[in-house]
Amino acid sequence: xxxxxxxxxxDILPEDIxxxxxxxxxxxxxxxxFGYKEIRLPVFEYTELFQRGVGDTTDVVQKEMYTFxxxxxxxxxxxxxxxxxxxxxxxxxxxxxxxxxxxLFYQITxxxxxxxxxxxxxxxxxxxxxxxxxxxxAADVEVxxxxxxxFNRLGIKNLKLNIxxxxxxxxxxxxxxxxxxxxxxxxxxxxxxxxxRYDRNPMRIIDCKEETCKKHLIxxxxxxxxxxxxxxxxxxLVTKKLEAIxxxxxxxxxxxxxxxxxxxxxxxxxxxxxxxxxxxxxxGRYDGLVEACGGAPTPGIGFALGVExxxxxxxxxxxxxxxxxxPDIYIGAIGEKAGPVxxxxxxxxxxxNIYCIKDIMGRSVKAQMKYADKLGVRYSLILGDNEIESxxxxxxxxxxxxxxxxxxDTLIDRLVKNKG
RNA sequence: GUGGGUAUAGCUCAGUUGGUUAGAGCGCCAGGUUGUGGCCCUGGAGGUCAUGGGUUCGAUUCCCAUUAUUCACCCCA
Numbered sequence: 001x002x003x004x005x006x007x008x009x010x011d012i013l014p015e016d017i018x019x020x021x022x023x024x025x026x027x028x029x030x031x032x033x034f035g036y037k038e039i040r041l042p043v044f045e046y047t048e049l050f051q052r053g054v055g056d057t058t059d060v061v062q063k064e065m066y067t068f069x070x071x072x073x074x075x076x077x078x079x080x081x082x083x084x085x086x087x088x089x090x091x092x093x094x095x096x097x098x099x100x101x102x103x104l105f106y107q108i109t110x111x112x113x114x115x116x117x118x119x120x121x122x123x124x125x126x127x128x129x130x131x132x133x134x135x136x137x138a139a140d141v142e143v144x145x146x147x148x149x150x151f152n153r154l155g156i157k158n159l160k161l162n163i164x165x166x167x168x169x170x171x172x173x174x175x176x177x178x179x180x181x182x183x184x185x186x187x188x189x190x191x192x193x194x195x196x197r198y199d200r201n202p203m204r205i206i207d208c209k210e211e212t213c214k215k216h217l218i219x220x221x222x223x224x225x226x227x228x229x230x231x232x233x234x235x236x237l238v239t240k241k242l243e244a245i246x247x248x249x250x251x252x253x254x255x256x257x258x259x260x261x262x263x264x265x266x267x268x269x270x271x272x273x274x275x276x277x278x279x280x281x282x283x284g285r286y287d288g289l290v291e292a293c294g295g296a297p298t299p300g301i302g303f304a305l306g307v308e309x310x311x312x313x314x315x316x317x318x319x320x321x322x323x324x325x326x327p328d329i330y331i332g333a334i335g336e337k338a339g340p341v342x343x344x345x346x347x348x349x350x351x352x353n354i355y356c357i358k359d360i361m362g363r364s365v366k367a368q369m370k371y372a373d374k375l376g377v378r379y380s381l382i383l384g385d386n387e388i389e390s391x392x393x394x395x396x397x398x399x400x401x402x403x404x405x406x407x408x409d410t411l412i413d414r415l416v417k418n419k420g
Numbered sequence: 421g422u423g424g425g426u427a428u429a430g431c432u433c434a435g436u437u438g439g440u441u442a443g444a445g446c447g448c449c450a451g452g453u454u455g456u457g458g459c460c461c462u463g464g465a466g467g468u469c470a471u472g473g474g475u476u477c478g479a480u481u482c483c484c485a486u487u488a489u490u491c492a493c494c495c496c497a
Contacts, residue, residue, distance in 0.1 A: 004488070004489095007488075007489090058496095059494075059495050060495080063421080064495080064496085080496095081496090112495095115493095115494090116489085116490080117490075117491060118490080118492090119497080120495095120496075120497080125497090126497060127497095193494085209493085209494075268497090275491085276491090276492070277496075277497080279496070279497060280497075282496075282497060303497095306496085307497085308497080332455095332456080334455060335455090364450090364451095364455085364456095365455045366455085368456080369456045369458095370456095370458085372456090372457065373458060374457085377457095380457080382455065382456060396456070398457070398458090403456085
């Protein structure tokens, strides 16, 4: 059996690469317009970073990480997301002494050991933004507006923005008590994961999809109704500012987020037509994360966008991508003398920034022409003994079939000019 | 971790009610007279019918297992 790509990984083939190049470029362009700078980070980190940064109680850390021991006995993990690494780098490089806030974006692969389905892979790609050092609601709105602009640029429609506030540690612990009280006589009847969450992270019970659990949760207090005054004010300002720039949103009291580091604002952009993995993008504020990773208390907010899901959505909406550039000219050769001449000519053309393909198969003229046609070249030209002797050749326009005699000396000028 | 579907050529799929050399379209390569593509025609290469076992005189076909793939649950991007 031939070796295949590992489960959950995919090759991005030349026929699709223009889609990837396009969205990568557009994303970078939009981020730069907001003053965000690209950062590139290691694919693997010490396992402890994710245990602390993402949270020990999360599914991601508990069962989805690619963790192994390296030859020096260190525990290493392939990054399951991007934020923790950025925060580590922020601390490690003393970015708190840079002009604040620090605005970063990245385009990464991430790794989670999960069962594969539509829109979910074990190696997947994320675009992300992290804004560190800004606590104001305006920061939340800026980050969301990056996405909004990005989607507009790409021509994506009908992505729904859901937003919620999960408060700060203060109001959350008060809420957790409230929720535990409410559930105290019901928890026995609920599922096992809810039972463990009851002790370790009650808030996440809200997220449970079990029918019996959902029934018990119908009248449960919502966190959003019990956040403290500061958090409430923050949230109200965020929504007001979104309205001011005409970004539509829905408040979804059930967004809780599976990563522990989130505080206050959480949000996601959801599609309804790419399957059950419809969350194209998720993000939120993480005001305690830098401190939890060993830095000074620093507010932060960011998002991660699933590129595979983005492309699924774009393709399902029938969005057109820029097509590959096609060659300007094909240089064919026939006979002994033509080889060196065609090589030199092709070299000169390429040196003048002309996209040129030449024969390197030694095939018949007919086969060469067929090949040139398949490549979609604009012009073709065949060099043989006659052409070399007369220093002239027939330049064929492949669209019209029209043929013109042209001196080889003027070919380059002609094509350069033609390109404009 | 759990459950369902699928597995025949590079791709999309036929097919064999269990029987001899397994097919098509597309793609690839070559040819259709002298050195010019697109349409058309002809030919060729390419498959241990996912792997291993079982039933059978005989299995690509039926059964089981494994693997892969896909969809869904959980969770997430």
